[in-house]
Amino acid sequence: MSAEANASGYSRSTEDYLKVIYELEGRGAPVQTRAIAEALEIAAPSVSGMVKRLSESGLVEHVPYRGVRLTGSGRRAALKMVRRHRIVETYLTQKLGYDWDSVHDEAERLEHAVSDELIGRMAMALGNPRYDPHGAPIPTKDGQIEEQELLPLSEVPVGSMAELRLVSDRDPELLRYIASLGLKVGVAFEVIGRQPFKGPVTIRLPGKPPRDENLGHELAAALQCWEREGEVG
Amino acid sequence: MSAEANASGYSRSTEDYLKVIYELEGRGAPVQTRAIAEALEIAAPSVSGMVKRLSESGLVEHVPYRGVRLTGSGRRAALKMVRRHRIVETYLTQKLGYDWDSVHDEAERLEHAVSDELIGRMAMALGNPRYDPHGAPIPTKDGQIEEQELLPLSEVPVGSMAELRLVSDRDPELLRYIASLGLKVGVAFEVIGRQPFKGPVTIRLPGKPPRDENLGHELAAALQCWEREGEVG
DNA sequence: TCGCAGATTTAGGCACGCGTAATTCCGGGA
DNA sequence: TCCCGGAATTACGCGTGCCTAAATCTGCGA
Numbered sequence A, B: 001m002s003a004e005a006n007a008s009g010y011s012r013s014t015e016d017y018l019k020v021i022y023e024l025e026g027r028g029a030p031v032q033t034r035a036i037a038e039a040l041e042i043a044a045p046s047v048s049g050m051v052k053r054l055s056e057s058g059l060v061e062h063v064p065y066r067g068v069r070l071t072g073s074g075r076r077a078a079l080k081m082v083r084r085h086r087i088v089e090t091y092l093t094q095k096l097g098y099d100w101d102s103v104h105d106e107a108e109r110l111e112h113a114v115s116d117e118l119i120g121r122m123a124m125a126l127g128n129p130r131y132d133p134h135g136a137p138i139p140t141k142d143g144q145i146e147e148q149e150l151l152p153l154s155e156v157p158v159g160s161m162a163e164l165r166l167v168s169d170r171d172p173e174l175l176r177y178i179a180s181l182g183l184k185v186g187v188a189f190e191v192i193g194r195q196p197f198k199g200p201v202t203i204r205l206p207g208k209p210p211r212d213e214n215l216g217h218e219l220a221a222a223l224q225c226w227e228r229e230g231e232v233g
Numbered sequence C: 001t002c003g004c005a006g007a008t009t010t011a012g013g014c015a016c017g018c019g020t021a022a023t024t025c026c027g028g029g030a
Numbered sequence D: 001t002c003c004c005g006g007a008a009t010t011a012c013g014c015g016t017g018c019c020t021a022a023a024t025c026t027g028c029g030a
Helices: A012-025 A033-038 A044-056 A071-097 A101-110 A116-126 A172-180 A217-221 B012-023 B032-042 B044-056 B070-094 B103-110 B114-123 B172-180 B217-222
Strands: A060-063 A067-070 A159-166 A190-195 A203-207 A211-215 A224-226 B058-065 B069-071 B160-167 B186-195 B201-205 B211-213 B224-229
Touching: A012 A033, A012 A044, A012 A067, A012 A071, A033 A044, A044 A060, A044 A067, A044 B103, A067 A071, A071 A101, A071 A116, A101 B032, A159 A172, A172 A217, A217 A224, B012 B032, B012 B069, B012 B070, B032 B044, B032 B069, B044 B058, B044 B069, B069 B070, B070 B103, B070 B114, B070 B172, B160 B172, B172 B217, B217 B224
Parallel strands: none
Antiparallel strands: A060 A067, A159 A190, A159 A224, A190 A203, A203 A211, B058 B069, B160 B186, B160 B224, B186 B201, B201 B211
């Protein structure tokens, strides 16, 4: 036996913490202990303890009772994990026939085990993709990540055209459902109605003939879209 | 986050122990604490402690001061790890352009992270190979493994033809060296000399013109061959 | 300004898996 | 049979990362 514990040099837990902190940070707001605890499904005091260690390692900045922010090296490590996760998901989907609803768990384990070398080879084999199967941008090797200007379908104005660009990889049921409607990343459709008080959104999907579907508010809120200003097909 | 700690349900350490015990067991002889400690590069008392836990989990049978043997479920789990390791090595070599001397460490990490599903898909993509790139037989999904009748090159009679069938994946230097000689699994050659007192073995490699090479005893002992009884090219 | 709810941290504990030091066991030679 | 060296185990301790219970802080509404 001779392999490193973990390809990145950090423990599996550390990698998980960095990734969720990155994801919860949005645009720089401090991340609460409780949010981390919920995302990782562990108790809040456990997070307090771990945050202390992360802070001593210089990966996060911790203001007691206020929250944590990633430091430069914390963010770099987090983006590395995000890159790994998304490349693995893309690879499994494109090269090994996985469906987009079943890659998340597998990637969640593999992201801790793959080396930079392997990620590089996977990316190469895929032609250095910019997005994963759910539309999420893949950070580059040197930690650049594209910022997307997206709108939840629940907020796209009625009457405009929209294109599905991004959906979370976390909910297989949701992914299977929207796939069953013919909705995947890149599909354009018309928003033809929305009911008030978190009512459903009605969209018209392309096809012969076009098909109308009603999507619940919660679902519509999970579908990040480009709004294509302008007229209707 | 929602993935299991480890695809098999056992901890990474447990998986490592089971694999080395399997490999050290040969044909059923009890495995000594010290042998495990050396293989895993950890201290002997640590092994004693772990063996106790493995034994309580029903994975090994431990006779104090005598050694351990895998139980049925221990052997099944070990063979699963061996299958994972060898399929991953084969996949990396065949599909991602790795050389045979660089796959071991990567596989050592990945074998703990891949699911049965993924191993199945990799095996499928490879056409269900029976051997890994180093010639080691790949256990089937249900835990069958082929027994090979092989002879170390250091014991193949002078004058016979032999074919390289198996070499350990542990030593990248050795693998690179023999590859540089044109020796890989499946290559046949003639054994034309061997010096006494652990002296070198001389082989004649096919080619135009044939090439003779002298291999040190230790190296020759690491090359497991089929002896092709009979005459010489 | 006070008090309360909720978030956070501290206190104390546990399992895992590793280490070193000290002790015990086993087998072979005298 | 005794003794001795090497193997194994026991005793004790450490860091990681999780837990629950108890204390503390923060901000908001009365």
